[in-house]
Structures are given as structure tokens and as C-alpha cells.
Amino acid sequence: MDGVKHIIAVASGKGGVGKSTVTVNLALALAAQGYRVGVLDADIYGPSQAQMLGVKEGTRPQAASNDKFLPLQAHGIQAMSMAFMVNTREPMVWRGPMVVGAFQQMLTQTQWDNLDFLLIDMPPGTGDIQLTLAQKVPVAGAVIVTTPQDIALLDARKGIEMFRKVNVPVLGVVENMSLYHCEKCGHEAAIFGTGGGDNIAQEYDTQVLGRLPLTLSIRELTDSGRPSVVSEPDGAVSQTFATIAQKVAEAVSANQGDGPTISFSE
């Protein structure tokens, strides 16, 4: 795709497992490692990237010279979202084809500026948007976000199966809300059970990219527009995202054969 080297879908089967939180922090972690990164919020009905990136309500993208939109800039990354086009306080009462049309327009009519990675924050489920993405553009891989409990894993499995059906490699699984961590007393509890991420990674012959705790700070920082990776760059959560970013970049380059080029000369 024009202006983009690698497209990565961040997906989950189930809603509310932290997919948007992982997308924005992973994007910022990749940017911190020197990559040029963009985020496309494909959640048309419930976009959250504008808020998570701290873009002020009512900010609109500028038109480029060629019928395209310029993405907005936030914390050093480029971003496009339905939230930049509509009043986010009003519900979008749209039928499926209109939603797909809006997604396609954002996908093809955004003038991304020389990105190494475009992360697409997918809506939950395995429907129209997922199929449109796989059919319209070459997707380098998918990152699956899940929480460890059975009900979320059930849906995460469907997400993995769907990407396999459309020949998109699964780069790995991020287990979110692995462990509840009380920031006051330090108490930890596996509210959603343990081992879910490992089991699913083993089942589908992929890797666990990282595990994130359920903590107040992740929620507060991300929802307030200054995600953990920019607010607490040296904190444990940012370290985890740095590792996830590294593994994602490695998995993409391994899949695409971007290894070093060796040449011989006399």
C-alpha cells in the first residue's frame, strides 16, 4: 500500500479485552524503537484511538492535494479514525455496507507518510471489516489480544482461525489483564485465571508476545490520552510493550524474508 511498508492487524474475538489499549501502546513502543508508525482505527461504531492518543474532540484531518486526507499526528505517530470525521457523542446508526465503505475510504484515502508499520485497530469479531481488510490490502500479520479466561479464549480462537482462512499469518498473542495488581498494597490475583495465552499459542503454533497486568495506571493513562508508553517510558508496562514491539518487528521481517542482504566482492 502507498506510503506503508507493513500492515499489522490488532484483533480480538471478544470486545473489551484491551485491543485498543494494546494497539496504541504497541504503536508508541514501535515508534520509540525508531520505526515510523501509523494507527488506523477500524472500529467505526466505537472508535477509541482519538481519545487514547489525546486528540482533541472536533479535530479534523486536512485534505491533501490529491483527494486524500492527511493523517493527524499524536505523540510522534500518524493516526486516522472515524472519530476525526464525526461527532463522537452521537451514535452512528449505519448499516453494514456504509461501515465497510467508510473503512475502505480511510484505508485507501489516507496519505500515510512513509510508514514502516501501520497498525489497524480492528473491531471485535470476524465480520465484514476483517474480510475487507484481508481482501483489499496485503496484511503482514495479525496480533491477537485476549484475556486469559475461557470465554475470551473461545472468541480469540475464532479470530485466529479467521486470519488463517484468509492467509494472514498470526504473529502472536498478547495476554492482557493476566494478573490483577493492586498499586496500593501490591497484592496480586489471577482474576481471569492463568495459562490461557500459553494454551492458545501452543494450540496454534504461535508465540505469546507478552503479558500485561490489570492495573489502574494502564486504564487511567491510556484513557486520558497519554498511554503508559509515553507517560511512564521506564515503567514495567512500557518494558513489556518494548519486548512485544521487538517480537512483532522480528516476526514480520522473518515472515517477509527481510533478513540481511549479503553480497560478495573480490
Ligand SMILES: Nc1ncnc2c1ncn2[C@@H]1O[C@H](COP(=O)(O)OP(=O)(O)OP(=O)(O)O)[C@@H](O)[C@H]1O
Ligand atoms: N491491562 C489493563 N488494565 C487496566 N485497564 C485496562 C487494561 N487493558 C484495557 N483496560 C481498560 O479497559 C477498557 C477497554 O479497553 P479497550 O478499549 O482497549 O478494549 P477493546 O478490546 O479495544 O474494546 P472494544 O473493541 O470492545 O471497543 C478501557 O477503559 C481500558 O483503559
